[in-house]
Amino acid sequence: MVNDQTPGTASATPPEITYQDNLDWVDWAALNHDLAVDRFDNGRSNEQLEKSFANSYATCVAWCRGQVIGTARVLSDGVCNAYLIDVWTSSKFRRRGVAREMIRRLSERLDGQHIYLQADPDNVDIYRRLGFKEQPSGMSKIVGRWLTNSNSA
Numbered sequence: 001m002v003n004d005q006t007p008g009t010a011s012a013t014p015p016e017i018t019y020q021d022n023l024d025w026v027d028w029a030a031l032n033h034d035l036a037v038d039r040f041d042n043g044r045s046n047e048q049l050e051k052s053f054a055n056s057y058a059t060c061v062a063w064c065r066g067q068v069i070g071t072a073r074v075l076s077d078g079v080c081n082a083y084l085i086d087v088w089t090s091s092k093f094r095r096r097g098v099a100r101e102m103i104r105r106l107s108e109r110l111d112g113q114h115i116y117l118q119a120d121p122d123n124v125d126i127y128r129r130l131g132f133k134e135q136p137s138g139m140s141k142i143v144g145r146w147l148t149n150s151n152s153a
């Protein structure tokens with residue numbers, strides 16, 4: 001879905017990446033498709049995906065040539081605790097600082113707060129590089145059945 005470079009222009013200037021803190025113009029079906037292609041799909045419908053972003057404390061969306069190529073969002077009480085989630089960079093745009101920039105922008109809105117996240121083992125080193133430290137006793141549980149409740153659209 002995402003064209004990184006025009007064929008035959010390997011030495012061309014890399015396409016511009018821009019960042020938005022609002023969700024205007026996001027095509028949720030296209031984003032859900034691209035998440036699935038990248039195997040970063042947790043089963044949300046397009047409507048659930050949109051609702052989970054819309055209900056967040058802060059969001060960051062990275063764009064390139066009219067396509068969403070990165071996302072990150074935080075849940076927060078606005079005082080002391082925040083949870084970073086849905087950090088994704090399209091596989092064609094990785095290792096260019098997109099996640100670093102999205103997290104930097106979100107962090108600007110979390111001054112004085114403690115940011116938590118759950119990292120896959122493969123990503124621990126990436127988050128270390130972004131200033132996070134491991135918390136050895138993270139715990140979680142799912143209430144009822146995953147993604148099944150009357151409010152989740």
Ligand SMILES: CC(C)(COP(=O)(O)OP(=O)(O)OC[C@H]1O[C@@H](n2cnc3c(N)ncnc32)[C@H](O)[C@@H]1OP(=O)(O)O)[C@@H](O)C(=O)NCCC(=O)NCCS
Nearest residue numbers: 040087088089094095096097098099100118119120126129
């Ligand atoms: C994890 C992910 C969001 C990183 O996105 P990204 O835009 O490529 O990350 P950045 O380019 O901003 O890199 C951030 C730092 O991590 C490092 N890094 C990124 N990918 C790396 C990799 N595969 N191996 C080692 N280091 C890596 C970068 O070098 C950078 O550190 P530096 O600035 O000190 O050099 C991306 O790989 C992704 O979307 N993965 C699939 C979804 C996922 O697992 N999300 C996280 C859920 S916990």
